[in-house]
Amino acid sequence: MERFARIITFDSPHFLRHERDEELANAEEMFSFALASHIGEALAERGTTVTAYIAEDWGWYCEVRLPGTAIAYGVVGGPDGDAFLIQFIPDKPLVRKLFRKIDVSEPLARLQDDVFAILQSAPASSPPVWSEG
Numbered sequence: 218m219e220r221f222a223r224i225i226t227f228d229s230p231h232f233l234r235h236e237r238d239e240e241l242a243n244a245e246e247m248f249s250f251a252l253a254s255h256i257g258e259a260l261a262e263r264g265t266t267v268t269a270y271i272a273e274d275w276g277w278y279c280e281v282r283l284p285g286t287a288i289a290y291g292v293v294g295g296p297d298g299d300a301f302l303i304q305f306i307p308d309k310p311l312v313r314k315l316f317r318k319i320d321v322s323e324p325l326a327r328l329q330d331d332v333f334a335i336l337q338s339a340p341a342s343s344p345p346v347w348s349e350g
Contacts, residue, residue: 223329224303224349225303225346225347226303226346227341228343229299229301229341230342232249232294232301249276250270252292252294253279253290253292255335256292260335266281268280276291276292277291277292279291283319288307288328289305290332291306305328307325
């Protein structure tokens, strides 16, 4: 399995619908702000700041600003209530910005590892699992 093609699946009844989930384009079917912000708060304790929580049509885009670019994690929960999917953006170790390439492999790997560790200690029905997307 390629490191940067991974997603995490996570089941927990603890992270319920939040009022901010109404900002999602598909709010009647999706939610996940409670889990996205839980991860962001725990990342802050580890020295990583989430600079924006952006409602998308697929879930929450949670941006981590780096010098010259950004990386992110995305969180989505569906109508079954306790199943979540966490993905990482970008899914490749290099990003293009104008005429240059920026290597994000180290901060992206650290973000992935930190999010997985945070989920391992979160209240859950089952432990987080790495998966191919």
